[in-house]
Amino acid sequence: MDLLKIKPLQAIACSRYFPIAPQIFMLLVYVALFAGSVCVSYEPKIAPYLGNTNLESQLVWNIWWPVVLVLAALIGHVWCSVCPLELVNSLAGKIGLKLRAPRILRSGWIVTALFAFILFGAVGYFGVRSAPRYMSFYLASILSLAFLSGLIWEKRSFCSYMCPLGSIIGMYSCIAAFEWRADKSTACAECETKDCVAKKNQYKLIGHSCTSYLHPAKIPNNRECLLCTHCMKACPSSNFRFSLRLPFADFFTKLRLKYSEMAMLLLLIGFVNGNWKGLAVFILIPLFFCLLVSWKSPRAMLNAFMVLLIPITAAAHMLHAFRGIIWNWPVYKYNFMDPIGIHTATKLVEKTLVIDRGGMSSAWNLYGDMTGLLYGIAFVACVAIIVKSPLTEKIGKTGKFFLILSAAAYIASFYIKVKW
Ligand code: SF4
Numbered sequence: 001m002d003l004l005k006i007k008p009l010q011a012i013a014c015s016r017y018f019p020i021a022p023q024i025f026m027l028l029v030y031v032a033l034f035a036g037s038v039c040v041s042y043e044p045k046i047a048p049y050l051g052n053t054n055l056e057s058q059l060v061w062n063i064w065w066p067v068v069l070v071l072a073a074l075i076g077h078v079w080c081s082v083c084p085l086e087l088v089n090s091l092a093g094k095i096g097l098k099l100r101a102p103r104i105l106r107s108g109w110i111v112t113a114l115f116a117f118i119l120f121g122a123v124g125y126f127g128v129r130s131a132p133r134y135m136s137f138y139l140a141s142i143l144s145l146a147f148l149s150g151l152i153w154e155k156r157s158f159c160s161y162m163c164p165l166g167s168i169i170g171m172y173s174c175i176a177a178f179e180w181r182a183d184k185s186t187a188c189a190e191c192e193t194k195d196c197v198a199k200k201n202q203y204k205l206i207g208h209s210c211t212s213y214l215h216p217a218k219i220p221n222n223r224e225c226l227l228c229t230h231c232m233k234a235c236p237s238s239n240f241r242f243s244l245r246l247p248f249a250d251f252f253t254k255l256r257l258k259y260s261e262m263a264m265l266l267l268l269i270g271f272v273n274g275n276w277k278g279l280a281v282f283i284l285i286p287l288f289f290c291l292l293v294s295w296k297s298p299r300a301m302l303n304a305f306m307v308l309l310i311p312i313t314a315a316a317h318m319l320h321a322f323r324g325i326i327w328n329w330p331v332y333k334y335n336f337m338d339p340i341g342i343h344t345a346t347k348l349v350e351k352t353l354v355i356d357r358g359g360m361s362s363a364w365n366l367y368g369d370m371t372g373l374l375y376g377i378a379f380v381a382c383v384a385i386i387v388k389s390p391l392t393e394k395i396g397k398t399g400k401f402f403l404i405l406s407a408a409a410y411i412a413s414f415y416i417k418v419k420w
């Protein structure tokens with residue numbers, strides 16, 4: 001089913017105002033978030049509570065973040081299509097030096113290092129999730145990085161090589177039940193202008209050729225396509241479709257992760273699981289045995305092992321995010337009564353206010369059912385990938401058996417906490 005045949009969706013995709021108008025709106029929201037958090041001053045003792053009592057922190061970390069993750073796993077890079085950082089990066093690219101990105105940037109290690117810095121530095125050390133002022137510095141730094149990288153390097157250098165969120169969304173988009181592709185291969189084969197990749201169109205504001213290093217007629221999977229629809233506007237015959245497909249479809253292609261992406265995935269797993277020591281037990285030990293039984297094809301085994309972690313991590317990540325929404329549900333009314341959150345946080349510290357978290361049992365029951373369902377789906381998908389995907393074609397039966405055990409062990413890691 002091609003969703004572009006649905007008139008309102010077709011109108012949006014063909015519109016000159018999409019995605020620019022929503023991007024401008026999101027940029028205004030971004031600036032408002034910065035302005036609203038940069039002046040918030042507070043005593044250090046209330047800082048641990050502000051992450052929940054400050055409306056902006058709630059909106060960014062407990063609402064926007066889960067929604068982006070769910071959309072990525074269901075539909076794909078929907079957030080990226082309206083992301084204000086892409087707009088800033090592309091606009092800077094129009095007036096910038098347009099240099100080819102250096103190899104280190106293209107290797108993926110920079111985005112992995114940035115993600116490590118965000119996890120351990122921005123979140124772990126500075127506490128951007130709970131300190132509004134640090135969040136404003138964080139927002140300003142990311143925006144500046146998008147602008148500066150656009151001034152120096154060609155195309156969407158920030159989105160392609162520096163945005164950890166884009167990288168995570170790219171992995172989760174492989175699960176999505178939708179794909180953006182060129183429609184008729186004959187039209188592309190006969191096309192003389194190839195406007196969707198033409199260099200002359202690269203920096204057009206509307207209807208530019210693909211700046212995600214894709215040839216729209218040969219998109220291999222959902223990882224890089226930002227659903228920006230510019231290629232369709234560039235194409236003389238609008239030869240595109242946005243169709244339903246089987247979920248997890250990209251896992252049945254020759255999906256290949258770089259070493260830098262594997263490192264990024266391990267960081268993500270440690271963050272989602274919240275148990276770095278458990279990583280050794282539930283990831284590295286199973287990986288050791290998998291490599292041992294497939295010593296003739298270690299790269300294929302390593303790649304298959306890591307790719308299989310994506311659906312399970314996505315399920316865990318979504319559950320992690322939903323748990324935050326349910327936990328914070330009783331706090332939302334205080335967020336609207338006191339958007340800055342300082343009075344509420346002070347009362348919580350002084351124990352003159354206690355958040356009543358009772359009455360949420362039906363939500364927690366639903367959460368319990370969702371946990372079983374999502375992990376069940378992820379495990380079944382993993383088994384199907386192990387049995388059917390070309391990813392495992394070089395791996396023998398014993399190796400496949402160990403891969404199934406590893407997937408089960410990884411799911412178990414979310415139930416068993418390892419301490420030593
Ligand atoms: S411009 Fe359109 S028809 Fe030509 S190659 Fe690109 S998608 Fe195909």
Ligand code: SF4
Nearest residue numbers: 210225226228229231
């Ligand atoms: S393929 Fe088209 S929709 Fe996808 S990122 Fe490139 S220009 Fe945007």
